[in-house]
Amino acid sequence: MSKHEDSTDRKEVLAALADSGRELSTAVILFHTNLANRAGLGPSEEKVLELVHRHRHATVSELADHAGMRKNSLSDALDRLEMKGFVERHPHPSDGRKVSVIGTPSGVERIGALLDGLMTRLGELNADYTTEQLATIADYQRRAAEIQTGESQFLADEAEPPMSRPSS
Numbered sequence: 001m002s003k004h005e006d007s008t009d010r011k012e013v014l015a016a017l018a019d020s021g022r023e024l025s026t027a028v029i030l031f032h033t034n035l036a037n038r039a040g041l042g043p044s045e046e047k048v049l050e051l052v053h054r055h056r057h058a059t060v061s062e063l064a065d066h067a068g069m070r071k072n073s074l075s076d077a078l079d080r081l082e083m084k085g086f087v088e089r090h091p092h093p094s095d096g097r098k099v100s101v102i103g104t105p106s107g108v109e110r111i112g113a114l115l116d117g118l119m120t121r122l123g124e125l126n127a128d129y130t131t132e133q134l135a136t137i138a139d140y141q142r143r144a145a146e147i148q149t150g151e152s153q154f155l156a157d158e159a160e161p162p163m164s165r166p167s168s
Helices: 006-039 042-053 060-067 071-083 104-124 131-157
Strands: 087-091 099-103
Touching: 006 042, 006 104, 042 071, 042 099, 042 104, 060 071, 060 099, 060 131, 071 087, 071 131, 099 104
Parallel strands: none
Antiparallel strands: 087 099
């Protein structure tokens, strides 16, 4: 049971939240599909590239954990990104026995140029909200992403059909 009282207004807001989440999810996937196409990447390659930039000097295993992907699938995507000039592999800065993956400056520039319009328009949207509201939105998105990453890892592991899993 939720720690909030279930009222008609709350149910309506939760329904609107679910609907807007699906709408945003679709818009994000379609945007990133088109972005990836323009950059000469597959959709999963573009998102793996984002993880490489987010987790600087991460190893393949670390990136696979962050992505909720199997290590061999992630490694295949990194191989393709490396061939296309978006990433490089180097000795890890703190442990030379490990290999870290980093984005190339030219890859950053190629993707960044395609994101300029989106980032400008999102900046304009952000101006409509208070700092407190933006902090709440950021907290919700981060927590929702953690849940989705966990579910992605579950699906990648193919442990059991999702319908038979108990909810937490």
